[in-house]
Amino acid sequence: MKTFQYLTTAAAIAIASSLAAQETPKSGGTLNAVIQPEPPGLMLGLIQNGPTQMVAGQIYESLLRYDKNLDPMPSLAKEWTKSEDGLTYTFTLQDDVVWHDGAPFTSADVVFSVDVFLRETHARLRASLVHVESIEAPDDKTVVFTLKQPFGPFLGIFEAGTMPMIPKHIYEGTDYANNPANNTPIGTGPFKFEQWERGSYIHLVKNEDYYMEGKPYLDEIYYQVIPDAASRSVAFETGQVDLLPGGSVENFDIPRLTAMDNVCFTNDGWEFFGPHSWMWMNMHEGPMMDKNLRKAVMHAMDREFARDALWNGNGTVAKGPVSSVTRFHEPNTPDISFDPEKAREYLAQSDYDGETLQILPLPYGETWQRWAEAVRQNLSEVGINSELVATDVAGWNQRTGDWDFDLAFTYLYQYGDPALGVARTYVSSNIAKGSPWNNVSGYVNDEVDSLFAEAAVQASDEARQELYTEVQNIVVDDVPVAWMLELQFPTIYRCDLKNPVSTAIGVNDGMRDAWLDRE
């Protein structure tokens, strides 16, 4: 007989309620937020880009939410249990949940969403679902996931952008991509889709039938599309918008905006994503195949300077492949700090003969361009020649995917667990030309492959920590990429907007609990 282990985190609930108790939320009001770029669509099961998640995260929900320590909290599932052998997870759904069109939300919707719809459409979730043997609904309120083998990060894949619940009664048996309902998304979330004036704004209104009494507090939200970063700053300064999600404005505008009266900001709300930046080092061919040169590059970079000068001090200097906000981070990996002397020593031991390295900056705005220039200067100071190659986003994708670079900036999300967002960058089975999101460097280390594989399927966290510590030490010593910063993207908002960030995905699902302290 299986022994069930109760996982609902009382601590998280206690923290949430104590925060809520500090001030009594007021109902009503209109929130104006910035959205950029304009999302291609709002059907979260089909499209998972950043802006879509930010808007559709208020329309769609999943079974769980996550606090800032990445511990699961109830969402559409009110409680959940895990069997002792780590193979069976049983979720009990909330009562009285209805879709925005009034149909009841049941366990059949969960089975359809995960086993049928998302298995077909969601590339990132599909990679995790290979561990799932079956998904069953013994009754309307219960869903049972049975795994083929234990999968450590399993409870971390129930976030809205990863596993949004899709209405079975609307999508079953249809051509998902061309279903007309994609234009008027139907979810269970706290806000309902009202109108989208393309190029201008997206309008969401309060879901009056939301299953949580009294929530959401806001009456409506306008997501305004403002394509130019300077104009987004102006929109905030002139009071036309109240919320700038992380990354909305250029870094050099942040100190000016946050110094304004009645303006607050927070770096929280990115814990689930853990955006981690690095430079790919091309190990398929060319000078970066030389480990000593890779180490020289690593030690040549003054990352503290980049953080302070280019990112306004926001961010943490990365110590290796796993971000400090991601589970199983190992803080005592081999030293990769800024040390020009050491860089010169490694350079002397390398076969580098003065060739010019091609650096591909990330074409995401001014900060990234300046960062590449700073790296180029750092490299030249220790005797490494380099030049910047200008591209736009499409060109960057192509050159990176085709391994046409020596060093290429990037950043990727870690999704809270090394098995979900870290291993993909370093395992050799994930080397394939044509994609800029796999093991682009071309790093091959059999030991690393087997450690990552083993760590993912351990039932206990202790066993996983041991294996991840080992693999982090090996990878840092091999330097297959040049780690830069654990990025932080401050969310800037008027101080009378309360509680816009209350989970590990921040404003993506935060509007459920946000409220305006205005008359």
Place this chain on the structure above:
Amino acid sequence: MLGFIAARLVKAVFILLAILVLNFVLIHAAPGDPAAVMAGEAGAADEKFLQDLRERFGLDQPFTVQLWNYMKGAIQLDLGFSYRQQMPVAELIWDRLPATLLLTATAFVISIVIGVAAGVLAAQTQGTWWDTLISSLALLFYATPLFWVALMASLLFSVVLGWLPGFGYQTIGANYTGIDRVLDIGKHLILPATTLGLFFTAIYMRMTRASMLEVSRLDFVKTARAKGLRNSVIQRRHVLRNALLPVITLAGLQAGQIVGGAVLTETVFAWPGIGRLMFEAISQRDYNVILGVFFISAAMVLLFNLITDILYGIVDPRIRLTK
């Protein structure tokens, strides 16, 4: 005249087809795969995801097949489907057209009215401080980069003075109707339309002034003076009418751009028009949208060139279009 127009129209169709083919080839020659851009926005992608996207949009077909399919559609005025916006291109362009027409047509009117009037004034007051002021302003407007003017205008009139809204084309959430809506849009239109109009205003000023001065020195004007005509009649009937020919040429060129939108102005002021649609489509390699906008713009340039030629004949009877 009719024969001339028919011949020009037939020629225009062939030019349009050539433009379509050329645009198609050029865009596909640029590095970047639309499926990879879309997958990149999703944050992760496996081979199946990329393959599904390519199949869905026909990107896995050989280049010639893609070109043939596109041309077949374009001839029937089917501009294809936008990969990223998940909508038919014609619908997207149609949605954005009113905003663009409003902005560019207003800028067109502003630049012609102010530009020609100031040019005439400068010519008539040649050598005075009026002339110097107008010529200096023209030079300033001509030389200043548009994006800088746009940002400064936004900063001054929106942030510092708070007189005008700095972005968008309506107050979002206000749900105005009737005259209030017209006034609201008008208020939002002032900054972008003026900014966009400045460059052409400068050109019209300089061109009208130079042309007026040139015509004033011609013999028929001297004859008119010798006949004892009033100066205002000479200026209006003899000088201005003849001086307008180059201005019409320029107006034809500017009018051709009206439908293409204004990339910089629309981006800085978050004006939901076609220029911005094209700018975003280029960065996302949304081929069909780019081609669709180019197609419409090219058609408009051809159309306005034709109109300009016809106008020449009306303004200057010496130019005959019947041959």
